[in-house]
Amino acid sequence: MGAVRVTAVVVTFNRLELLQRLLERLEGVPALTEVLVVDNASTDGTGEWLATLDDRDPGAEHPTVRVLGRTLVENSGGAGGFHDGLAWAMERGADLAWLMDDDGLPDPDCLDLLLEQTGLDFWGPLVVDEATPERLVFPIRLPGSTRTVHRIADVEAAARDGRIDGIVIPFNGVLVTRELVERIGLPRAEYFIWGDDHEYRLRAEAAGARIATVVGAQVRHPAVGDLGTPMAFGRTTYNHSPSDLKHYCMARNNLLNLREYKGWPHALAFVAKTMWFYTFTRPSPARIALSLRAWWAALRGDFTGHRRFLA
Structure with missing residues (x-):
């Protein structure tokens, strides 16, 4: 060989x-x-x-x-x-x-x-993390x-x-x-x-x-944002990104991943987790609206919505 x-x-x-x-x-x-x-x-x-x-x-x-x-x-x-x-x-x-x-x-x-x-x-x-090597980026x-x-x-x-x-x-x-x-x-x-x-x-x-x-x-x-941000009184974490493009794709794609590989209970738990995070942990009505658009696109099999965020 x-x-x-x-x-x-x-x-x-x-x-x-x-x-x-x-x-x-x-x-x-x-x-x-x-x-x-x-x-x-x-x-x-x-x-x-x-x-x-x-x-x-x-x-x-x-x-x-x-x-x-x-x-x-x-x-x-x-x-x-x-x-x-x-x-x-x-x-x-x-x-x-x-x-x-x-x-x-x-x-x-x-x-x-x-x-x-x-x-x-x-x-x-x-x-x-290249700036803090003892920490993980992900x-x-x-x-x-x-x-x-x-x-x-x-x-x-x-x-x-x-x-x-x-x-x-x-x-x-x-x-x-x-x-x-x-x-x-x-x-x-x-x-x-x-x-x-x-x-x-x-x-x-x-x-x-x-x-x-x-x-x-x-x-x-390089560090990529607040991945693993604590939420729900520290009992779990959420992968928050300041980028609307990244969040839209994450919300859309993760819902599909969970539905296909873990089942609807896990997919719905992700929806609830996202709603909690942007309602209580980091309140953002805009992010809730963005998440809803991403999930609706996922359910329709629409993979074009992210293009609106591209320069």
Whole structure:
């Protein structure tokens, strides 16, 4: 059997400096076969810069990991970007796809630590706050528990053999096998953002995929808002975002995810939780109205409503 082909898939939109920082890091990762960049119709010169990479010759002046770029005709969000990028990686013969956004930065040993794991289908690193590295960007609800943790120390205490089985935070430096992609398909492009990654994990779980988070492997990432905001007298948390676009997509997509994979009781509980949060925890009649529009769109199968928030 030949060497395992590991292909990084990076989705980017209007963050050229962060993309360049990330690619500089990835080009120095020996285990990578190549890097595929999907540009979501950026307007900051990203597409033009990516086009210049096609003329690079490998050698002493350039990294040896090949970087290929593809610019989409319109912004399809992270969901559309990963849908196209993962399909591209499979077409090019990847055995493993390493999926990530442009604003994360894997530690130099991140991929090596992930590849040390065996017997997994879908696994990834901890995603830590680049400004406060002892904190997680995306809080983790520990499997088999109602406890949500925000600090690396709490995750390390719960880990067994250096990992936590049954949980992964896609798409921030996660590895997915070709076999699993062939079994469950590609991310749902119509979701645009927020919820597409969660749906892919739920679909993987439903297919019996072996999932884990590797505690020693880390990706540095900017803070993303008040994820895991306490509510209901501290008995639970809510993933609040200041962005109306993100909230609309989260409300729409999460309702669909819960209905399909957990059932209507969980979906209705999410509705009640949202109403509580924006009635009592952070009162906002505008957010309640926005949530209602998103849920109505979800029930009608309408995936166009988010476009009103795009510049």
